[in-house]
Amino acid sequence: GAVVSQHPSWVxxxxxxxxxxxxxxxxxxxxxxxxxxxxxxxxxxxxxTSNEGSKATYEQGVEKDKFLINHASLxxxxxxxxxxxxxxxxxxxxxxxxxxxxxxxxxxxTFGAGSRLTVL
Amino acid sequence: GQQLNQSPQSMFIQEGEDVSMNCTxxxxxxxxxxxxxxPGEGPVLLIxxxxxxxxxxxxxxxxQFGITRKDSFLNISASIPSDVxxxxxxxxxxxxxxxxxxxGTQVVVTP
Numbered sequence: 001g002a003v004v005s006q007h008p009s010w011v012x013x014x015x016x017x018x019x020x021x022x023x024x025x026x027x028x029x030x031x032x033x034x035x036x037x038x039x040x041x042x043x044x045x046x047x048x049t050s051n052e053g054s055k056a057t058y059e060q061g062v063e064k065d066k067f068l069i070n071h072a073s074l075x076x077x078x079x080x081x082x083x084x085x086x087x088x089x090x091x092x093x094x095x096x097x098x099x100x101x102x103x104x105x106x107x108x109x110t111f112g113a114g115s116r117l118t119v120l
Numbered sequence: 121g122q123q124l125n126q127s128p129q130s131m132f133i134q135e136g137e138d139v140s141m142n143c144t145x146x147x148x149x150x151x152x153x154x155x156x157x158x159p160g161e162g163p164v165l166l167i168x169x170x171x172x173x174x175x176x177x178x179x180x181x182x183x184q185f186g187i188t189r190k191d192s193f194l195n196i197s198a199s200i201p202s203d204v205x206x207x208x209x210x211x212x213x214x215x216x217x218x219x220x221x222x223x224g225t226q227v228v229v230t231p
Binding site: 044091108 | 165212218
């Protein structure tokens with residue numbers, strides 16, 4: 001089945017540094033990937049849509065200069081948290097679409113295991 | 121934007137009991153999805169629904185896509201300890217579109 005891999009699974013960094021999180025589709029190609037952020041005991045909040053070969057589309061209220069997204073190939077998207085601060089500490093999850101060929105040709109999203117970022 | 125209301129927020133049940141949760145939306149979706157998330161993990165897809173009125177089962181799980189396309193429910197029958205987790209509904213408007221998530225239902229199963 002479709003597998004989405006995220007790395008690192010957890011990272012601790014000092015305030016002011018930048019952190020890169022990778023999202024890979026292991027056995028399929030993904031022209032579109034999605035990045036979510038999840039705070040404890042809350043739901044997933046979409047941050048941005050990552051499009052292969054073009055600029056990402058950010059949700060309202062998400063700083064594109066702070067959360068840099070690069071989707072350079074059909075199997076890899078990266079999220080870089082620049083100049084991280086403690087309030088950026090969160091669980092970041094990516095997902096990628098898998099075409100199921102179902103009744104409506106639906107795109108079923110598979111999620112990575114997430115990356116826990118802690119900024120000291 | 122579209123609002124998803126998921127209820128209940130949490131459920132404490134005894135092993136063997138059935139569980140039911142639902143999601144309602146202020147507007148229609150073309151696809152409803154149900155995910156389960158364990159602590160420290162990403163969501164895992166349980167059931168995908170593509171057509172209004174569709175009733176789909178996956179083992180002890182049963183989900184339905186409401187006729188109005190604005191709601192969906194998930195039932196878990198004969199709960200077991202490994203059913204513990206947070207269950208999320210998600211709606212998708214277009215085939216390659218982003219998901220809108222509900223707030224989640226935390227399920228706790230006691231022996």
